[in-house]
Amino acid sequence: MGASTHTVSNQPPPLTGYDVFAADAALVEGVDRHATPELREEVRTELSELGRAAGSAQAQQWGAQANEHPPVLRTHDRYGHRIDEVEFHPSWHRLLGKAVSYGLTDAWSRPDGHLRRAAGFLAWTQTDAGHGCPVSMTHAAVPALRAQPELAAEWEPRLTSRVYEPELLPAGGKPGAIFGMGMTEKQGGSDVRANTTRAEPLAAAGEYVLTGHKWFCSAPMSDGFLVLAQAPGGLTCFLLPRVLPDGTRNTFRIQRLKDKLGNRSNASAEVEFDGTTWARRVGEEGRGVPTIIGMVAATRLDCVTGAAAVMRQAVAQAVHHASYRSAFGGPLIDKPLMRNVLADLALESEAATTLALRLAAAYDADTEEERSLLRLAVPAAKYWVTKRCTPLAAEALECLGGNGYVEESGMPRLLREAPLNSIWEGSGNIQALDALRALQREPQSLNAFLLELGRARGADHRLDAAVKDLLSELADLDGIEGRARRVVERMALVLQGSLLVRFAPPEVADAFCASRLGGDWGGAFGTLPATLDLASVVERARVPV
Template identity: 85%
Template sequence: MAPTTHTVTNQPPPLTGYDAFTEDAALAESVARHIAPERLSEVRGELGELGRAAGSAQAQEWGRLANENPPVLRTHDRYGNRIDEVEFHPAWHRLLGHAVSAHLTGAWARPDGHVRRAAGFLVWTQTEQGHACPLSMTHAAVPALRADPAIAAEWEPRLTSNAYEPELLAPGGKPGAIFGMGMTEKQGGSDVRANTTRAEPLAEEGTYALTGHKWFCSAPMSDGFLVLAQAPGGLTCFLLPRVLPDGTRNTFRIQRLKDKLGNHANASSEVEFDGSTWARRLGEEGRGVATIIEMVAATRLDCVIGSAAIMRQAVAQAVHHTAHRSAFGGLLIDKPLMQNVLADLALESEAATTLALRLAAAYDSGGEADRKLLRLAVPAAKYWVTKRCAPLAAEALECLGGNGYVEESGMPRLLREAPLNSIWEGSGNVQALDVLRAMQRDPASVNAFLEEIGRARGADHRLDAAVKDLLTELSDLEGLEGRARRLVERMALVLQGSLLVRFAPPAVADAFCASRLGRDWGGAFGTLPHTLDLGAVVERARVKI
């Protein structure tokens, strides 16, 4: 066959060699809004450097290799000694090492740390989501460690360090450490109070021997873990190091790695503690949930940020493809119906990013009102944003047609990753029930939420009407649990609408309120009113290379 028949035409160039931070207008503007002016130039420079790395061909290749070469469990060495190690492809270590060096586990030790870390996490995890899990848990472990000042003084500098060392070494010999978590057991799932792992006190004050199992233990190659176990005084939180202070290995039996739908580069495992597993108590006996809850809240926010990262990458790819692909006499991006789909996807992505950064800023604030807002808004955002991620990824894939269904496009990997954040750290029902629990136990959280959305009062009649409807729903306690999903969905949408009306360009805010807060929104992408300025919304989401 003549080689001229294989001339490649009408295919878009690779989306590579760009700045994933600067080219994301919604993210860059959110950072500028929440960072102290005297630090903004420094933060922009730092995030721009990370954005260029994330958009590089090298980082994209690391992501591909890490995904295509999943971790391997090595239970024994060649001589039959139990080692319980997980072997990763070098590309995975490069991704994780770059993330740690970029301070993506160091938010607690830096001014404006949570906003700059959330922005960096959103940018960098677009390369590959499998290494986001240890990043998230290492970051989130810090507030739980602070339940014991002595333990925090020992471990917090390692967790917030920008040094990455993958070898399992004695804690005192490592400049930095990675943490995992083990809460879920096979008989309990999200009901952690049903856990059966036992903790028997040892002679040394605050130390225990653990016996039991964990059905899901994330990142088993980590240097330490926060786990829940039943002590004599009830469910308690413990710090379990992989290597003991004298350099010997703690008993930590990795039974197997999970074979998952996606998230292939990350190791999720089942582990056993055999009665000689040594751990240190964090907090009081019987206060395990209260001790670890701050970690759970932080990882839930990372689920929101991680979903926003998937959304952003999916939208960037869809818009890029259609801007370079011609069909039916013109570029796809200029076709009215395709433009409607792309604009709708871009709205969802921008709303997720704006909300994620607002919640990160609430962590930095530390004020009472923001603390109360987080109590209600984090589970609401986790419920809604993670739920919207999978349909967005599927629709974005469809924008590439058959090309999007091919693994080489990267879109199938995004689609497989998309459902995970909705499940991890509590599925949709758990989040919806947590919102109800917060409203009942802490009415001040409702006031903080209403104060936040009230800052946009009078700016858009559709938003005002949606707030009024929400207040009516909140006042009706009849059958509240059975309609909790609907209520939490409306709360998240109103919160997103309030933020976009206040901060986004008019074309974005108008389209969001007309669709998400209007009376006839069907939820499908590509059904925006045709009278809106959809071209401006799409152009805002486009990466210029």
């Protein structure tokens, strides 16, 4: 042991050993607001248990290990047999197992299910966003499978199970199952109608064999996949099991794993189907897109929630660091300019969380008005919230200075993760165009959207003015496709503003409306008006450890 040359000081302690749920005021208040009153305590207790697990040093270590040891493709075993398996670090299985056991693959079988699951997903995926991919797809497969009632009856109990079994076994013999998805192909990307994978019907009703490829297949070790292929009647949705009922492996050739910017703990693969790949039809032939759209809508909401999770963790780390780190004669958190940056980050995070929970509650309500609201609000939220995640993560990293640029801080992992949700399930242009499609073809969606905004009418003059400006934009349909991003951005902002004006503390709502809906806000963080109560905004975002 050499002599010590200095004592380590002025370094913040690790942000561990806390309740990720209970420490997030916006999350707790949103759950209280939307939960059925008689279930509120039950839901909070359940989420606090999950939050303590997510904030533990052990779970954070699992997240780091799953990313430090990314999945490895094993195409053959030692004897030369083709196996097409992906090997994950044990920490990946621990994270995924915990997610399943906490019910994060099931929003369908209990009251307030979507709210519970969204809040839990937001808290738990702060440990690692990668394993959230199969969690999301397993949950979202349920509405698509319901287009084929006999398949739903067979698979839904497996997908909503709280037991995780990672072995490749016939699904009928497993206590629970995980689902993946394969829609995009090399030549088509988001334009799935350009898919060339063929589906040839077999003698047995509803059974087919597939020939073709998938350019992105998420979570290739799942028990089943929803895929799109061209059947005789047109583009159709299919359920492709990884293992056949007789115990043999289905033909599912993994060509390679994607070398991705982030989401490193999760495997995304290119796969081939060789004409013997067996699948079962989901829904009618030629109705592939309408069948799978229920899955897409659910995973798009998870993109919003997942982005909110990355934002919240980034803000929590930045505020924590600034609370303990001193520079230029005092704590960073007390410096006016740093306080402005932190408050601006906290506003973005709270607005994302509040909107995500409102959309989850709309799924639970399942009324005609709420379904119409979701049709427009989900693509708008998916566009804007996921777009804001990357600059927020970058700014939060900068709050830690050089320490934030070092892998051990965890901030680089958040920054690499941040762009994913804006790309997955349709990038920004796809979301903006989908929102325009809803405006043009489903006028009831705009009516529901305006009714939601109307609940905050008169509460803030800047919000009222922004809504008026939005209506002027919507009244001019000439060339609206070229203005789609701007229009959808404004839709998301006024929706967030209306929610914060109604439900957030006055200092939060005031700061949001002053910056996002009024004044000269240019999108850069740390430019809030100095007259606002920024200290209260920052304190609200701080983890009390």
